[in-house]
Amino acid sequence: MSQDLLGKRVVITGGASGIGAGAVAAFHAAGAQVMVADLDAERGQALARQLGPTVRFQRCNVAVEADVAALIGRAREELGGIDCLWNNAGMLGEYGKAETHSWEGYRQLFDVVVGGSVLGIKHAAPIMKEQKQGCIINTASIAGLLSGYGSHLYTAAKHAVIGLTRSAATELGRHFVRVNAIAPGAILTPLIFAAEGGGPEAEASARAILPKVQPVPRAGLPEDVAALGVFLASDRASFINGAIIPVDGGASAGLPWNPLYEGRQQ
Amino acid sequence: MRFQEKVVLVTGGGGVIGRTTSGMFAAEGARVVVTDASVADGEATVRGITDGGGRAMFVKGDVTDPASVAAIIQAAVREYGRLDCAFNNAGMNLSEDNDWNPAAFEKLMAVNTTGVMYCMKYEIEAMLQNGGGTIVNNASVNGLVGSPLQPGYAASKHAVVGLTRTGALRYARQNIRVNAVCPGATRSVMTSKAMAISEEVSRLITNMAPMGRLAEPEEVGEAVLWLCSRQSSFVTGHALAVDGGYVAG
Numbered sequence: 001m002s003q004d005l006l007g008k009r010v011v012i013t014g015g016a017s018g019i020g021a022g023a024v025a026a027f028h029a030a031g032a033q034v035m036v037a038d039l040d041a042e043r044g045q046a047l048a049r050q051l052g053p054t055v056r057f058q059r060c061n062v063a064v065e066a067d068v069a070a071l072i073g074r075a076r077e078e079l080g081g082i083d084c085l086w087n088n089a090g091m092l093g094e095y096g097k098a099e100t101h102s103w104e105g106y107r108q109l110f111d112v113v114v115g116g117s118v119l120g121i122k123h124a125a126p127i128m129k130e131q132k133q134g135c136i137i138n139t140a141s142i143a144g145l146l147s148g149y150g151s152h153l154y155t156a157a158k159h160a161v162i163g164l165t166r167s168a169a170t171e172l173g174r175h176f177v178r179v180n181a182i183a184p185g186a187i188l189t190p191l192i193f194a195a196e197g198g199g200p201e202a203e204a205s206a207r208a209i210l211p212k213v214q215p216v217p218r219a220g221l222p223e224d225v226a227a228l229g230v231f232l233a234s235d236r237a238s239f240i241n242g243a244i245i246p247v248d249g250g251a252s253a254g255l256p257w258n259p260l261y262e263g264r265q266q
Numbered sequence: 267m268r269f270q271e272k273v274v275l276v277t278g279g280g281g282v283i284g285r286t287t288s289g290m291f292a293a294e295g296a297r298v299v300v301t302d303a304s305v306a307d308g309e310a311t312v313r314g315i316t317d318g319g320g321r322a323m324f325v326k327g328d329v330t331d332p333a334s335v336a337a338i339i340q341a342a343v344r345e346y347g348r349l350d351c352a353f354n355n356a357g358m359n360l361s362e363d364n365d366w367n368p369a370a371f372e373k374l375m376a377v378n379t380t381g382v383m384y385c386m387k388y389e390i391e392a393m394l395q396n397g398g399g400t401i402v403n404n405a406s407v408n409g410l411v412g413s414p415l416q417p418g419y420a421a422s423k424h425a426v427v428g429l430t431r432t433g434a435l436r437y438a439r440q441n442i443r444v445n446a447v448c449p450g451a452t453r454s455v456m457t458s459k460a461m462a463i464s465e466e467v468s469r470l471i472t473n474m475a476p477m478g479r480l481a482e483p484e485e486v487g488e489a490v491l492w493l494c495s496r497q498s499s500f501v502t503g504h505a506l507a508v509d510g511g512y513v514a515g
Contacts, residue, residue: 173476227498230497236492237489238486241508245504249502250502254503255435257435259436
């Protein structure tokens with residue numbers, strides 16, 4: 001295993017499950033000290049215990065500024081600085097036709113998905129600027145690039161994360177703080193199971209469907225997304241800034257190859 | 267050592283980005299096939315690798331000639347038995363392009379676009395023989411955004427992104443991934459020529475990116491290696507900007 005992140009001090013929000021938990025494991029394996037933030041204290045503490053003393057847990061609701069300030073403050077104090085903040089916490093929010101959306105549902109989703117990233121950047125930026133180095137990763141989504149991959153609200157919120165990423169990158173790049181977004185496609189996580197209706201049947205259905213929803217004929221996994229995060233947080237990516245990088249098996253590149261085209265090959 | 271025993275082709279391997287990336291692949295265990303139109307430049311890259319104990323061979327080639335491209339790939343497979351990765355990096359710009367010069371336009375399309383198409387065609391044929399592979403095309407930031415002074419360069423590089431996406435979609439099921447790397451101004455011969463025009467142009471190029479500096483060729487190489495590595499096995503059809511934030515705004 002490479003130690004590309006040896007000595008790096010990292011905060012990952014939404015780190016207790018799904019893509020976030022995959023990220024925590026990958027960053028830990030690459031040598032980083034990780035502070036896991038999540039609403040789910042039980043799961044987050046269990047993950048930290050399992051991985052050992054270089055992984056800490058802090059309960060955090062990213063939609064609450066005091067929580068985010070406390071998280072970043074603790075990371076700075078206990079880790080001595082922050083080399084990478086991964087704003088990963090998210091939720092799916094309300095589904096339904098345009099006329100069914102509630103204002104409260106909109107606010108809740110935007111507070112978590114967009115607000116969480118805004119607050120993370122706000123509180124980490126001064127520390128990283130002072131360090132004259134840092135890396136911020138935002139979890140966007142293929143739904144931040146294209147419609148048809150989530151509800152109206154989710155699509156809008158993830159598009160906003162991409163706009164925020166680009167805008168912050170142009171300001172913070174001057175201070176050697178890089179800001180990038182990862183746009184996962186369909187990834188085998190509890191969020192996908194929930195989108196399928198929840199429960200073991202939903203999980204089985206997701207496992208069966210996911211290899212077919214993008215050109216690469218296998219399901220996307222949290223470790224696929226985590227591997228890009230490790231690369232972006234490493235010194236190898238020192239000039240990558242403002243990039244929006246899909247981890248989607250080619251889904252956003254265009255329509256997949258269709259077996260119906262086979263006849264055209266003759 | 268992410269590329270132990272892998273066979274990697276680098277076109278334009280005599281240039282700064284090509285040479286640096288070739289060396290980085292070799293340092294991670296790859297056998298590198300360096301091709302370039304210039305024998306002196308390509309052989310210098312190979313010498314740099316073999317002197318350091320790495321493995322590499324030079325094949326003179328012209329990416330605008332399909333027979334020459336086919337011969338490069340054949341030579342690679344003959345010598346090393348297979349082809350796992352390719353970095354289609356050969357490319358150029360021309361000052362006459364600034365004047366919407368038809369001859370310059372044709373030349374840029376032939377080298378930057380058609381050359382990549384020929385390379386992909388024969389690389390994919392070889393990769394299908396051994397169960398898959400990874401291709402990275404060098405598309406430049408001008409594959410993503412326009413350039414006021416370089417119509418032919420921008421058009422030819424945008425076309426490389428189209429080839430990248432199409433190749434990715436077409437061959438994903440056969441375990442071939444195709445991505446592009448889009449470097450901003452990089453510390454290279456091509457950039458120094460442009461910067462030599464005047465102090466003002468030099469400052470402009472340096473400050474183009476929010477990070478306020480040029481890309482080092484190693485930074486481009488790292489992106490190429492990552493896209494060729496197993497760590498990116500769910501990433502295909504993407505044009506990755508390595509530009510310090512230039513295309514972000």
